[in-house]
Amino acid sequence: MKKVLGMGNAIVDVLTRINSDVLLDELQLPKGSMQLVDVDFMLSNASKINQFERLMAAGGSASNTISGLAKLGIQTGFIGKVGHDDVGRSFREETEKNNITAHIQLADSLSGQCLVLISPDGERTMCTFLGAASELTAADLHIDMFKGYDYFHIEGYLVFNNDLIRKAVQLAKEAGLKVSIDLASFNVVDAMHGFLKDIIEDYVDIVFANEEEAKSLTGLEAEEAVHEIAKVCDIAVVKVGKDGSFIKENEIVYRVDGILANCIDTTGAGDLYASGFLYGMTQQYSLDKCGRIGSIVAGNVVEVVGAKMDDSRWTKIKTEIDKLV
8 A cells, every 4th residue: 555754844723713804904914825923923912813712733734634644544654843842742642643653853842833814704824833843854854754655745834944855855756755745825935936946846746736826836827837837747736726626747637626515714625635636646546536536625624624524524525535436
């Protein structure tokens, strides 16, 4: 059976449903973006945020993808770093509970957290305090972490640490793994445009991007962007929300529909699409089926708050996949 290794920011999501977008304006947060914040931001705005109901769960883009793959029955592992605190302990315990091999490093600083502000229309805006997650370095990586896996999935949020990403993809290739990357956020792509293009061209086999990320990378709309991205990697995937995705390999383009869903929160939709798509890859399904499975998993996760789904929903997802294949 194919195995998938992930690496990303080991953080805990604090999911907060807000009653309007007024709070986003007050905090000067572009709707739908991801902003890095410090401890002072979190503390100074606590009173504005704590008035809303919150839910906590282990998060981080690549972690969500790996968790989804584990729920689908794939053997997985995850590389990250947390602190010696309750938040870090919670992250490690949830990872191991999901039967994910935890290549988790420990740091003396506070564990990372991501405040996810969910607008009434389901769009999520993220404020991320990286904490210990940002202290994962190239020196923490060694070839043995990568041995025995077939795919290596990384999140775009890590590209601010150039040395870490470069060593990780080099080790992955040395160990014979296929590399996939989720571009994460349009403002991340804007900030690290040159480095991202170089890494993709030199090391990445599969690129996942949504419409905004694809446009930031290529300057083109989704349907045209998938062609441009596919020039520098084996498989390009551009997601278009409820409308599904465009997928290109070689000269073949697949247009995959989304599924009907009652969207209440888009948190984790892209991450879980990657779970479904990579699951299909491990089963050697055709790319249109991989995209369809991605749509099935993503369409289910937007119907719950957060990126985690209960066992009954995963049973439903597996039934839908079985009907497809």
